[in-house]
Amino acid sequence: MVKNFFKVAYRNLMRNKFFSLINITGLAIGMACAILILLWIQNEVSYDQFHPHKDRIYEAWNRAVFSGKLESWATTPKILAKTLQKDYPEVEYTARMNWQSNNMFAYGEKKLSVQGNTADSSFFDVFNFPFIKGDPHTALNGLYSIVLTQKLARKLFGDEDPMGKVLKMDNKDNFTVTGVMKDLPNNTRFEFEYVLPWAYMRANGGDDEYWGNNSTQTFVRLKENATLASIEPKLKHIRAKYDRDDPKGEMFLYPITRWRLHSQFVNGIESGGLIEFV
Numbered sequence: 001m002v003k004n005f006f007k008v009a010y011r012n013l014m015r016n017k018f019f020s021l022i023n024i025t026g027l028a029i030g031m032a033c034a035i036l037i038l039l040w041i042q043n044e045v046s047y048d049q050f051h052p053h054k055d056r057i058y059e060a061w062n063r064a065v066f067s068g069k070l071e072s073w074a075t076t077p078k079i080l081a082k083t084l085q086k087d088y089p090e091v092e093y094t095a096r097m098n099w100q101s102n103n104m105f106a107y108g109e110k111k112l113s114v115q116g117n118t119a120d121s122s123f124f125d126v127f128n129f130p131f132i133k134g135d136p137h138t139a140l141n142g143l144y145s146i147v148l149t150q151k152l153a154r155k156l157f158g159d160e161d162p163m164g165k166v167l168k169m170d171n172k173d174n175f176t177v178t179g180v181m182k183d184l185p186n187n188t189r190f191e192f193e194y195v196l197p198w199a200y201m202r203a204n205g206g207d208d209e210y211w212g213n214n215s216t217q218t219f220v221r222l223k224e225n226a227t228l229a230s231i232e233p234k235l236k237h238i239r240a241k242y243d244r245d246d247p248k249g250e251m252f253l254y255p256i257t258r259w260r261l262h263s264q265f266v267n268g269i270e271s272g273g274l275i276e277f278v
Helices: 002-015 017-045 079-087 150-157 198-203 228-236 238-242 256-262
Strands: 057-066 069-073 091-097 101-107 110-119 131-133 145-149 166-169 173-181 194-197 214-222 250-255
Touching: 002 017, 017 256, 057 256, 079 091, 079 214, 079 238, 101 150, 110 150, 110 198, 145 150, 150 173, 194 198, 228 238, 228 250, 238 250, 250 256
Parallel strands: 110 194, 145 173
Antiparallel strands: 057 069, 057 214, 057 250, 091 110, 091 214, 101 110, 101 166, 131 173, 145 194, 166 173
8 A cells, every 4th residue: 555655656756857956956955955944043042051050050240321321231340350259149150251362372382362350250150061170169279370272182182182282372481281171063153272370360461350441251150059139139239339430330240141142232221132142
């Protein structure tokens, strides 16, 4: 019976070759497009959702009025992270990260220009990027420590064990490899190939305690039993408490679950984003 069905179907296809070709091609294209769209949607909604503590990870944002218009932005004072860690019991970890930069690294005769960031030693406590070698909790403790992605370690050292190897950056300072992490997935906002310790930037005059210098990204991980509702009212008035030059602005924590798809702000209020396309 089944064999007869296939015979009849085949004869119909051969009898109407042109229309059969159009229908089969259309079906194949339609299925391919649907699959690609589903894969794209799955990738978009999974951005930065692989961290086990994602429900407790936030980015600090500013909100203030400029020329009569309410604005929100994600750069914060460098002093904010230390203040949150010290004075707000709901906070478990804070970590700052500067903006991406290009540096030249040399190992022997090999030289590579690579993009990376500088971050607090607690960066790998806030975020759970898997390490292949080294301890993520201590890898950035040293002034001249450096954490590499697996891809960059392979480019620089080949099959050699990268741990403990010394790299010269910009023909100036030597850094010791203290950690190697898995390559970043494509569904994360971060794009670094290496991370340097914040202490190095501080030692070179790149840190300050001025509340008016909104120049860095500040990330926060709340304690397990803490809630956003409990800390938000305090953050709203943090400028009035600490910033003598501009006490009118306020701050808020923006959850990692909304970074990718919802972070378009209009008049200081969340107003869509990539979620509209998804």
